[in-house]
Amino acid sequence: MSHPDPRPLKAQAPAGPLTGRLGVPGDKSISHRALMFGALAVGTTEISGLLEGEDVLCTAAAMRALGAEVERLGPGSWRVSGRGVGGLVEPPDVLDMGNSGTAARLLLGLLAGHPVFAVLTGDASLRKRPMKRVTDPLSATGATFWTREGGRLPLAVRGAVDPLPLDYVLPVASAQVKSACLLAGLCAAGTTRVVEPERTRDHTENMLRHFGATVSVQDTAEGRVILLEGQPELVAAPVVVPGDPSSAAFPIVAALLVPGSRVVVENIGLNPLRTGLITTLREMGAALRVENERVAGGEPVGDIVAEYTELVGITVPPGRAPSMIDEYPVLAIAAAAARGTTRMQGLAELRVKESDRLAATFALLAANGIKAEIEGDDLIVHGTPGAIPGGGTVETHMDHRIAMAALVLGLATRAPVAVDDAAFIDTSFPGFTTLMNGLAGGTPIGPA
Known part of the structure; x- marks a missing residue:
């Protein structure tokens, strides 16, 4: 861009x-996730109130490049026909995430769980932002990452063929890192466990449930523990942003x-x-x-x-x-x-x-x-x-x-x-x- x-x-x-x-x-965090979950769901997801800023349009373009059908029907009104969990395809070109750290980090979680090769970049601001905070935990799925010095974009990822579930304690409170781990866990057999030291925004957990995944949350001495059962069938569901x-x-x-x-x-x-x-x-x-x-x-x-x-x-x-x-x-x-x-x-x-x-x-x-x-x-x-x-x-x-x-x-x-x-x-x-x-x-x- x-x-x-x-x-x-x-x-x-x-x-x-x-x-x-x-x-x-519309809420930017929910808009990004609505497009991503629509792409992972079976069936057609109708979205209303979608934020049509440049960041979210980058996510829409990325989902299209990964094989989902993404169509704008009118102002804020979109339709996504998904490919099912594990069904995304290798993108034909570099994915440009514009200015959005949320989109880039969440997308790395998605890609880690799919056996595809992809390259991500962004604008000058996004290329300065640290991605190591997600690539480090995501490497434990079996995905491989190649980054610029300091873990920055542009970066390349080859997702895991048989992704392993993660068991990860977040070193700092970050909804983006938590969400990336949960998105990777969708494609893994078994239970993905993420522990956050302080509660962060829980739009990913709410939307996982909205699309039919099994997610449980427990407050423990260790922190807030989120458990996701892997390889669910996500079913298209309408989203009002x-x-x-x-x-x-x-x-x-x-x-x-x-x-x-x-x-x-x-x-x-x-x-x-x-x-x-x-x-x-x-x-x-x-x-x-x-x-x-x-x-x-x-x-x-x-x-x-x-x-x-x-x-x-x-x-x-x-x-x-x-x-x-x-x-x-x-x-x-x-x-x-x-x-x-x-x-x-x-x-x-x-x-x-x-x-x-x-x-x-x-x-x-x-x-x-x-x-x-x-x-x-x-x-x-x-x-x-x-x-x-x-x-x-x-x-x-x-x-x-x-x-x-x-x-x-x-x-x-x-x-x-x-x-x-x-x-x-x-x-x-x-x-x-x-x-x-x-x-x-x-x-x-x-x-x-």
């Missing part, structure tokens, strides 16, 4: 409050920061392993409530109402990081507008995201006159409510969440905030600028 031309943007305080109801794009809570975070925080605002974000996934930001913002005093709670496709969903609030600084414990790892950049923006100091603890995982997201978030704050420090793996932000200077240009490092966080900041600063490149926002949140400007009834976000 070629690098899109840079798209500099800037954001300034809107003329009035943000108001309205909106939907955000809820709105992505990581995308909802941006209009929610914007509404909290712009005086007089009231915004309703509809149909958001409320999986308890993904709602750390909501918990944290409420601890900061945020006027947030959930309406119309229901269950769709095995996942809890609801509508989130956010109203302008004067926030206060808090300490965010390290144990919450797995449930909000993608939301720390925008939480740092909320912290900049809060009274007092906010300390976010245990952010080591942020150093290996699309960018070194911890350093990039700190730089974003510093460029706009916000006092902050990094101590070890903690980010400390000193808030200046109603008096955030702004005026800086933020380097996004090809990271969509850094770009969106900076633009939300610009809605609450004295001087506009610019970003060097917003082109990558489309990987997770197509139409972000139009949607935010719609809430403002104007164009506070526009070309820099």
